[in-house]
Amino acid sequence: MIPASFDYVRPASLTDAVQALADGGDDAKVIAGGQSLLPLLRLRLAYPELLVDIGGLDELRGVTDAGDSLLIGARTTHDQLVHDPLVAAHCGLLAEAAGTVADPAVRHRGTLGGSLAHADPAGDLPAVVLALGGTLIASGPAGQREIGAADFFVDYLSTALAPGEILTAIRVPKLGPDWGYRYEKFHRTAQAWAIVGVAALARRSNGQVAEARIGLTNMGPVPVRAAAAEAAAAGAAASLDALRAAAASADEGTQPPADLHGAADYRRHLARVLTGRALAAAAGV
Numbered sequence: 001m002i003p004a005s006f007d008y009v010r011p012a013s014l015t016d017a018v019q020a021l022a023d024g025g026d027d028a029k030v031i032a033g034g035q036s037l038l039p040l041l042r043l044r045l046a047y048p049e050l051l052v053d054i055g056g057l058d059e060l061r062g063v064t065d066a067g068d069s070l071l072i073g074a075r076t077t078h079d080q081l082v083h084d085p086l087v088a089a090h091c092g093l094l095a096e097a098a099g100t101v102a103d104p105a106v107r108h109r110g111t112l113g114g115s116l117a118h119a120d121p122a123g124d125l126p127a128v129v130l131a132l133g134g135t136l137i138a139s140g141p142a143g144q145r146e147i148g149a150a151d152f153f154v155d156y157l158s159t160a161l162a163p164g165e166i167l168t169a170i171r172v173p174k175l176g177p178d179w180g181y182r183y184e185k186f187h188r189t190a191q192a193w194a195i196v197g198v199a200a201l202a203r204r205s206n207g208q209v210a211e212a213r214i215g216l217t218n219m220g221p222v223p224v225r226a227a228a229a230e231a232a233a234a235g236a237a238a239s240l241d242a243l244r245a246a247a248a249s250a251d252e253g254t255q256p257p258a259d260l261h262g263a264a265d266y267r268r269h270l271a272r273v274l275t276g277r278a279l280a281a282a283a284g285v
Contacts, residue, residue, distance in 0.1 A: 003041035010053040014139060014168065017054050022141050022164035024050035030166055031055070032075055035102075035110035036118035060113070060168055063087055072170045074113025078125075079104070081112060090174040093181035093199060097128045100183060103191045113167045116152070119159045119222070122193040126153060127223035128183065131199040131215030134172040140165035153222035178203045178210075182281035184274040185217070188261065194218050195262050196270040198226075198250070200278035202233070209233050209243070209283050219271055220255040228252040229275055238283045240276075247276035 011017040021028050027049035031037050034055075040046040054060065060075040063086045070086055081087050081098040088095055101107055101115075101124055115125045116136060126149075129136075134149045141164045152160050161167060175181065185197040197217030203210045212233035214226035232246035249272075256267035 004044060004047050006041075006048050007050045008053065009050065010056055012056070014054075014057055014059060014166070017052055017057065017166060018139055018141060018164065020050070020052045021166060024048075024052065026163065028052055030117070032114045033077065033109040033111040034114075035106050036114055036120070054166065066171065069171050069173050072112060072172065074111060074117075074167045074169055076112050078107035078110050078112070078115075082107070091132065091172050092175070093132065093183060093201060094125075094128055094172065096181065097124045097183040097197075097199060100124055100185050106191075112170060116170065117159060117161065117167045119153050119157050120193075121153075121156065121220060121222055122218040124183070124185065124194060124197055124217055127197060127215035127217040128199040129170060129172065129215075130223045130225060131201055131213045132172045133213070134170055136167060137169040137171065138162075138165040139168045144168075146171075150225075156221040175201070176203075178205065180204065180282040180284050182278040184278040184281075186270050186274060196256075196267050196274060198271065198274040198278040200275065200282045202238075202279060202282035204238055204283055207238055209236050209238055209279070212246075212279060212282075214250065214275060214279070216250070216254065216271055216275075218257070219251065219267060220257075224254055226250040226252075226254075226271070226275060229279075233279055238285055240280050240285050243279040243283060243285065244276040247272050247279055250275035 029048040060073040064071040078098040078101045130149045136147045185194045194217045199215040201213040212230045228249035236242040251268040251271045256264045258264045
């Protein structure tokens with residue numbers, strides 16, 4: 001289909017982009033890589049009157065070492081995350097998950113910020129950033145503010161970004177050498193959205209899992225932490241049986257959707273199985 005008509009601006013600076021978005025009000029949308037918004041426009045599921053294209057703002061692109069964390073520009077593409085040496089050295093989970101997104105064409109165009117701001121619970125990277133305990137940085141008419149990942153995702157396709165705000169960067173903590181990670185994803189084809197995905201982190205000490213963090217993809221209207229499974233894994237032996245037992249509670253507190261790709265109970269089963277696999281891999285079992 002052909003999108004509805006809209007006005008288009010391509011600001012030369014972040015300040016100009018914030019101003020253009022504020023001037024456009026509720027009928028303005030930000031576009032970067034376009035891999036989330038363009039399909040909605042073509043299907044006429046979105047009717048913005050103004051598109052603010054931030055695709056030329058190189059200041060929002062790249063990965064910087066910020067001491068105990070990495071600062072990642074919102075325009076950094078999935079492919080850049082896969083191949084960036086800082087991400088590989090300090091936050092391998094992000095690189096691993098980015099490598100599972102869609103296909104090479106999408107990974108070369110789609111951006112980390114676009115995926116997070118779109119807030120599709122079937123997207124891979126929101127659950128990963130949630131499990132990492134990331135912080136999202138937004139710029140708007142009132143200046144810059146930081147939003148924890150746990151507070152950023154509000155509802156289906158809805159975030160805590162205020163009107164006129166643009167997601168500009170994401171800060172993720174560096175993972176120390178004691179941390180292992182794994183992203184497990186079940187989908188119909190390599191290019192399809194995840195039916196269920198699990199982002200798992202495990203810190204191993206003295207043959208046990210001292211701490212675990214688990215983010216779930218497509219198990220509710222927003223990405224969720226598997227809090228019960230995290231608690232069960234903490235202190236458990238780093239063994240396959242113990243971690244499978246901990247994963248049995250992975251679906252507690254979730255609200256999985258039911259659609260053509262799977263019933264809610266089927267997704268609950270997948271969450272438990274995939275969490276067991278992801279925890280075992282993260283713990284080096």
